[in-house]
Amino acid sequence: xHSDEGYLVRVLAAGARGYLLKDSAELHLVQAIxxxxxxxxxxxxxxxxxxxxxYLRQLQQRGLQDSYDLLTDREKEVLQLLxxxxxxxxxxxxxA
Numbered sequence: 001x002h003s004d005e006g007y008l009v010r011v012l013a014a015g016a017r018g019y020l021l022k023d024s025a026e027l028h029l030v031q032a033i034x035x036x037x038x039x040x041x042x043x044x045x046x047x048x049x050x051x052x053x054x055y056l057r058q059l060q061q062r063g064l065q066d067s068y069d070l071l072t073d074r075e076k077e078v079l080q081l082l083x084x085x086x087x088x089x090x091x092x093x094x095x096a
Contacts, residue, residue: 005050018042 011019018036020028025045035042043051055067064070071079074095082089 005054008047010051018048020044021046 008019017039018032018041020032020042021044026033028044032042032044059065059070060069062070068076076092077095082092086094
């Protein structure tokens with residue numbers, strides 16, 4: 001598809017789990033299908049680079065050194081409980 005960053009953001013916000021450019025190699029198409037079927041995201045290398053650069057730019061603009069700082073207090077609480085080995089159900093019960 002398009003390499004336009006604005007378009008990419010809209011596609012991801014709509015729930016896309018993978019994204020390939022029209023000129024992606026056939027190998028990437030096969031890898032993308034296999035990866036997304038497993039429930040994992042897949043992006044063509046150019047798109048992955050764009051996403052990484054945007055992420056790093058956001059960290060820098062916010063004066064943050066670590067992505068942990070991007071989380072809300074509630075997200076940090078959930079992350080802590082998951083790190084302690086709690087299941088999703090246990091986390092939901094504890095935070096309800």
